[in-house]
Structure formats: C-alpha cells, structure tokens
Amino acid sequence: MVHADASNFPRGVLKTEAYAQVIEQASALFDGQRNWVCNLANSASLIWHALHSMPEPSNHANWAGNSIEGLTRVLEGFYVLDPTTPKQLILGPFMGKVACQTIKFGRGVCGKAAETAETQVIEDVHSFPDHIACDGDSRSEIVVPIRVGGKVVAVIDVDSTVPKAFDEEDKKALESLAEILGTSCDW
Ligand code: SME
Numbered sequence: 001m002v003h004a005d006a007s008n009f010p011r012g013v014l015k016t017e018a019y020a021q022v023i024e025q026a027s028a029l030f031d032g033q034r035n036w037v038c039n040l041a042n043s044a045s046l047i048w049h050a051l052h053s054m055p056e057p058s059n060h061a062n063w064a065g066n067s068i069e070g071l072t073r074v075l076e077g078f079y080v081l082d083p084t085t086p087k088q089l090i091l092g093p094f095m096g097k098v099a100c101q102t103i104k105f106g107r108g109v110c111g112k113a114a115e116t117a118e119t120q121v122i123e124d125v126h127s128f129p130d131h132i133a134c135d136g137d138s139r140s141e142i143v144v145p146i147r148v149g150g151k152v153v154a155v156i157d158v159d160s161t162v163p164k165a166f167d168e169e170d171k172k173a174l175e176s177l178a179e180i181l182g183t184s185c186d187w
Contacts, residue, residue, distance in 0.1 A: 009053035018050040019173035030184035041093035048095040075159040108132035113143040142166040
C-alpha cells in the first residue's frame with residue numbers, strides 16, 4: 001500500500017543510499033500504476049525529499065522549493081512533451097516555485113537534453129549561454145531525458161543554488177530512474 005513514509009529519508013543520508021531508496025520506492029509505487037502524471041508526481045516527491053536529506057551540496061538542489069529548515073532551496077521536477085505543439089516541452093509535476101511553462105527543443109538545458117536525448121550536467125549555469133533562468137538563484141543544473149523506444153517523452157530537471165552540485169552519481173541514479181519511468185508509464 002502507498003504510504004507517505006516512502007518519502008522519509010534519514011537526515012544526512014549518503015547520496016548512494018538515498019538514491020537507492022528513491023529507486024526502490026519508485027519501483028514499488030509504479031507497480032500496478034502506469035499513469036504518467038501520478039508516477040511523475042510521486043517521483044518528484046521522492047527526489048525532493050532525498051535531495052533535501054543529503055549532505056552538502058546536494059541539499060541545495062533548487063527547483064523543489066524551500067526546505068523545511070530554510071537551509072536550502074531546490075527546484076526539481078519534470079517537463080513532458082507538449083501534446084499541442086511539436087518539438088516543445090511543457091511543465092509537468094514538480095516540487096518548488098513556479099517555473100517556465102513551455103520550452104522548445106534545442107532551447108536551454110532542458111531543450112538541449114530533449115533534442116540530443118543525452119543527459120546534461122551543467123556545473124555553472126552562467127557558463128551555459130542558452131540557460132533559461134526561471135529562477136535567478138540557480139547556479140547548477142542536471143537534466144536527464146526519459147526515453148521510450150529511443151524517443152524522448154519527458155525530462156527530469158533538477159536545479160541547485162550552488163555551483164557543481166551534481167556529479168556522476170546523480171547522473172547515474174537519475175538515469176536509472178528515467179529508465180524505470182520510461183517503461184513503467186503509458187506515455
Ligand atoms: N533552466 C532550465 C529551464 C527550466 S527551469 O530550470 C525549471 C533550462 O535552461 O532549460
């Protein structure tokens with residue numbers, strides 16, 4: 001049975017353990033549920049709580065909103081294919097402050113990930129010329145495409161208020177989650 005405890009991560013949990021819990025809980029939540037809105041919404045919650053429980057600098061991830069203790073700011077969520085406009089992403093489930101509604105393929109970090117179907121790890125968004133600054137406080141970002149049959153159907157987007165917040169471990173873990181989401185939802 002689905003329970004809110006799935007989002008409980010021990011404070012200061014190691015990144016490896018936190019991501020392992022995200023993958024385990026996501027897989028359990030997707031069992032018997034293939035609706036993408038539902039599964040992305042629960043995934044946004046899992047990632048937000050995981051990131052905010054990790055030590056520095058991961059806990060500064062920034063699209064998932066202000067942390068409970070006011071320490072960190074994280075923005076984290078999903079963009080999906082816009083059914084009304086070809087080659088365009090539209091905002092999906094997320095945690096945090098309001099964000100850009102649509103992004104063209106090829107524009108910004110999200111659009112680059114969607115166009116190339118490759119993960120983008122941006123150590124300093126100020127050095128990425130086409131970065132779309134939905135939140136001026138963002139300093140680094142990771143965007144991971146969700147692919148189905150080689151076609152991008154959505155992206156995972158996580159922003160941080162500190163530079164170089166994301167590394168190879170974030171990339172691998174979020175790519176694993178993207179793979180599970182690709183096969184677990186009806187897109
Ligand atoms: N920074 C992103 C835009 C989306 S927000 O971060 C939510 C980009 O450059 O694509």
